[in-house]
Every structure is written in structure tokens, then in C-alpha cells.
Amino acid sequence: MKFNASALLSIVIGFISTLMVILILLNHSYNEFEDDYQRKADLVFSSAYDMMLQHKIMLNALKSFFDASAIVTPEEFNLFSEELLKIKSAVAFTLNDRNTLRYVSDPSFKSDIMSGEFVENEGDDFYEMRGYSTILFHIDEPNMPYLVYAISHERVQQRIDSHSGVCVQLTLDNITFENSNCLNPSISWLSSLFSYSGADIIAIPEYAQQYNLNVRYWAPKKETYEVFVLVLLIMAMGFTISVLLYLKVRNHLHMAQLAIQTNSKIALLSTINHEIRTPINAVLGYSNMLKNSDYCDLSGRATLDKIIWSANLLNSVAENTLNFSKSVAGHLKLENKEVDLFNELKNIDEYYQAFSQIHSKRLVMQHHGALPDSMLLDSTKFFQLTTNFINNAFKYSSGPEVIFDISLKSSRLQHFIRVAVKDSGKGMSAGSMKAITQPFNTGSELGHNDQSGIGIGLYTCKRVIEDVGGSIRIRSAENRGTLVVFRFPYHPIERVNHRADGFNASLTGNGITNNKASVMGEQRSNNEHVSPLPPSLAHSSLLLVDDNRFNLEVCSNILQNEGFNVSVKADDVSALTEFSQLQPNIVVMDYRLGNTDGLTLISKMKKKQIHQVHYFILSANDKSEIPNAEAYPDIAYLQKPLNIDVFLQLLDLKQKLA
Known part of the structure; x- marks a missing residue:
């Protein structure tokens, strides 16, 4: 369960991280599109305000013109209005008492004006013209009670069409004007996800006029597709990374589990090999003792050679198995x-x-x-x-x-x-x-x-x-x-x-x-003896510690034949007591003891020694199998069965270095 939970947690973290990146990207894109809309909308509203301000200025100017003059002649009106309305976005004219055309700012609009009519509406009179929005107000002029200011719808439409990238809607006298972006918007379902709108009322209160302006914006199709592709790429990368992270965590945990299993197998193999080699060493030791004794004839020695050969083959199988496990685990x-x-x-x-x-x-x-x-x-x-x-x-x-x-x-x-x-x-x-x-x-x-x-x-x-x-x-x-x-x-x-x-x-x-x-x-x-005991070590006291009585007997016999005074102990308590009393020159002990290990026991002996002592670990395990062996450089390591020549060489080397 812990294995699955840890691996799944990594993929959940990957998905959440991917989602956060996508949300950040979408938020950034939304803000970018909103800024683009705001720039264009501000331009539209500013243009509309300018247009209405121009009309208001012209209306005020025309009204002031009539208020300032006692009598306005047609020539004066034409000259003044022509200069004032040269932008051609509007036309001004006056009506006589019969509500028919009297003065006109631009004769080219005369036909359009003549096609219109004056409409009385219970005090809210107006002049209706096709294709124009009109503003009618009283002027102080004999026989000309009204001045009409007509705004061309065509010019309004042209003004609206000049704005690209946004949908502009302007309502004048219940007539709504739209640009091409409103009629045929180039949008997709992706663009609709990034849509913005705004509205405002533009008023000329002095002349009781009010106009509604709406601006709508959709993100460009190309840019929304780019955002969509980026989102897909991030999703694909996020999903891939999440899966890879999941596999990495799972494999890491799996390798950790395999390492535990491998270490357990190595420990098991080490224990099995130790248990196998211990009796093998006893067989080899006793066989060599019997072979070298005076009680063995030639026929018996031939038989013992076969026993020794078979024991060595069995030991070789154990070594091969242990080396195989170490090599696979990388511990060799x-x-x-x-x-x-x-x-x-x-x-x-x-x-x-x-x-x-x-x-x-x-x-x-x-x-x-x-x-x-x-x-x-x-x-x-x-x-x-x-x-x-x-x-x-x-x-x-x-x-x-x-x-x-x-x-x-x-x-x-x-x-x-x-x-x-x-x-x-x-x-x-x-x-x-x-x-x-x-x-x-x-x-x-x-x-x-x-x-x-x-x-x-x-x-x-x-x-x-x-x-x-x-x-x-x-x-x-x-x-x-x-x-x-x-x-x-x-x-x-x-x-x-x-x-x-x-x-x-x-x-x-x-x-x-x-x-x-x-x-x-x-x-x-x-x-x-190939390597005779050096004179300095002749009759040296030697403490041999091993919890296996067969090993004690075999090793004790070999060491005594070399001239050592050997004392044997089978447990750590008696060995420590014997060491304190005997103060031997040499200590040889097995690594694996009943209640402790050889390195720990040697550490205790060092605290009780009063002169130089040469320590040896004699074990079925080699040095690489003994934990913390490198921490004791003064201890020599030997592998069972005891090779007396190697032991004497190491002992001689220790003696020279002492």
C-alpha cells in the first residue's frame, strides 16, 4: 500500500502542477486579451465623445450666430455654416412659419431635406429625414422659428466602420448602427471563451439628445489557437512528466525493495556459507591432523586426500555462490x-x-x-x-x-x-x-x-x-x-x-x-615447517577464542605444533577473564560468537591490555563480509581453515611494525 500511495502521490502532484501552469497561462492570456480590448474600447469611446462634442460645438455656434444677429441673410448663413460644417458630417437648415425650407448650409443636401417632413408631436416636434438623425430647436429669428441640425447616418456608419477588431454598436433615434465585426464576426468557440463588452451613454442634455454606445470584443482566432496549442503542449508535457515521475518513484521504491531483498539474500547466503564452511573447515583440519600423525599409513593418507579434495570442492561451491551474490549486488x-x-x-x-x-x-x-x-x-x-x-x-x-x-x-x-x-x-x-x-x-x-x-x-x-x-x-x-x-x-x-x-x-x-x-x-x-616461529615469538602466549569446539581443537593443535602456548575459550565472558589474567601476546578469535562479535570483544580487551598485543580475526567470513572491518586497521583478518604460513607471515609483519 505504501508503494502504491507514494507512486500515486507523485502523479497527483504532477497533475496539480500542470493544472496550475495551465491556469497561470490562461489567466495571463485573459489579461492580455482584456488589455487589448480595453485599448480598442477606449479608442471607440473617445472617438464617439469627440464626435458628439463636435456636434455640440456646432449646435451652440449656430444658435449663438442667430442670437447675436437681428436679421440673418441667406448669404450670411451660407458663409457661416459652410465654414462651420465643412466636415460634411451634418447639415443645418432653417424652417419658415409654414415649416418649409428657408436657409440651408449646403445646397447639395437640399433634395434630402425636401424629401423630409415636419412632424408635430404635442410640443415635442421634430423634422423627420430618411438617412438622418435630426435635432430641432427654436431660434430668435423673424419668420424662421426653427433651426434643424441633421446628422448623416452614412457618415456615422463610416465613423463606426473605421474601428477594426471590435464590434461597435451605436443607437441613434432607435436606429442601431453596427460595423462589419458585428455583422460577420471572425470568431470560433475558442474566441468566445475570451469575449469582453462595454457600454456607455453619450448625451447632449442641452438639446435633449442621448445615444447608446456598445463595444464588444472577441480574442483573435489565431491567437486563441496559439493559446490552445500551448495548453495542449503543457498538458502533454505535464502528463508525460507526471507519468515519468510516477515510474521513477515506483522504480526507486522497487529498487529500494530489491536492495533490501538483495541485502537479505546476501546476509542469508553469508550465514549459510558460514555454517557450511565451519564444518568443512573442521573436516579439513581433522583430516590434515590425521594425515600428519604417526598413526596414518599410506593407504589411510590416500583416503584422507580424497576427503580433503571433496571438502575443498564443497568449499569451492560455497565460494562461487557467495561471489555470485556479491557480484550481482555490486559489493565485490x-x-x-x-x-x-x-x-x-x-x-x-x-x-x-x-x-x-x-x-x-x-x-x-x-x-x-x-x-x-x-x-x-x-x-x-x-x-x-x-x-x-x-x-x-x-x-x-x-x-x-x-x-x-x-x-x-x-x-x-x-x-x-x-x-x-x-x-x-x-x-x-x-x-x-x-x-x-x-x-x-x-x-x-x-x-x-x-x-x-x-x-x-x-x-x-x-x-x-x-x-x-x-x-x-x-x-x-x-x-x-x-x-x-x-x-x-x-x-x-x-x-x-x-x-x-x-x-x-x-x-x-x-x-x-x-x-x-x-x-x-x-x-x-x-x-x-616452511615458516619457523621467529625466536622473538617462541613460546609466546596465545589466546584462542571460538564457540565451535571442533575449530578450537583443530586450530589449537596447529598452533601448538608451531610452538605457541595456547589457551582456548569458547565464550566472551571467560575469554575476557582469561585475557585479564593471562595478558597474552597474541589473540586469535572467531568473528561470530554466541553473545557478541570478535571486534566488540577485542575492543573490550584493548581496555584491559598492559602491553602490546597482536590481534587476529579468524572467521569463515572474509574481511569484506565483516561490518566496520576497516575501522580496525590494527587487526589482521584470516579466513578459515587456518593457514599457518599466512598466519606466521602476518604475525612477523606485525612484529616488525610494532
């Missing part, structure tokens, strides 16, 4: 640390010794160029990706060998480890090749017995490689095998010396070639 990043690539290759070689003992296939490792003593590398992801491709090659190769070729490359100030894995199988089909870009695809045309996994291996590897800045290519031909080449980024350490490039040898996990020892170095026996 490199966790570089200083490593010896030579030792990493040796670990990969040792990893496949057990496989070669079980199957008839062997891994042939090839190296080109010099190897640095040290580099910054995310060895966990590098190992995981490499073993994924080698596992696939072993699974589908029909030949006795899988080629593993490695070299160092640089391109555009970036450094990469180039890894190539080549098998001699029947190759990948077109459907199988889709697995690199489409997850959960293993090739529909493959037989049931040829398919394996859930189809995210290649896709996950591609996502991981590209997300960390690398690249990958796959070439496959029918019955000629498959070649996978990928580049994994690393950072060189300038202070180190490089091993001499005096070799380019083949390395096998089965010891088939004679030059293996020269390349890989002396392999340690089951009970030999």
Missing part, C-alpha cells in the same frame, strides 16, 4: 595483501596432487618470465578463479593433461597476471558458450550425464574478473578442447628483488618432470 571488491606468487603457484600445484592420485589426469604448470618476491594480490579470489577453470578442464578433458600457463603482463600502467587453462576435451557447444553471459545455462543440447552444477560457474567467474578490473576470453573448437585465458590485476611492490629468469619449466602436481624441485622449491614434508 579486491582485498589485496602482500603475497608471494611463487608460493601461490605451489599451493595450486599441491591442491591438485590429491586429484591426480585419484584420477588418471595430471596438471602441467608452465611459467614464463621472472616472478617477484612479493606483490599485492587478492590471493583468495585468484586461487578461487584459477581452481574453478582447472576443475572444469579436468571435468571435461578427455586427455591425460590439463595445461596451466601463467605469466605477468602490463598494459596502460596496469599490471595483470595472465592465466591460461587448456584442456583436450571435445570442446564447448554453442549452447554451453552462452553460460559465460547467461547464468543457469549449461547447454540444452548436452546429454544429462554430461551436465553438472547449477550453471553459474562460468558466469560468476566472468562477473568477478570484470568487476575487479580484469578480462576473460574463451576459445573452443569441436574435438580440439577449450582454452580459457583471463587476466587478474595485481600491484607490484617496487622495493623487492625479482627472482632470476633462468628457467621456463613445466611443473606438474605429480612430480613427473625432473625440474620440479628447481622451480617450486623444496617441498616440506608432512611435519616440516
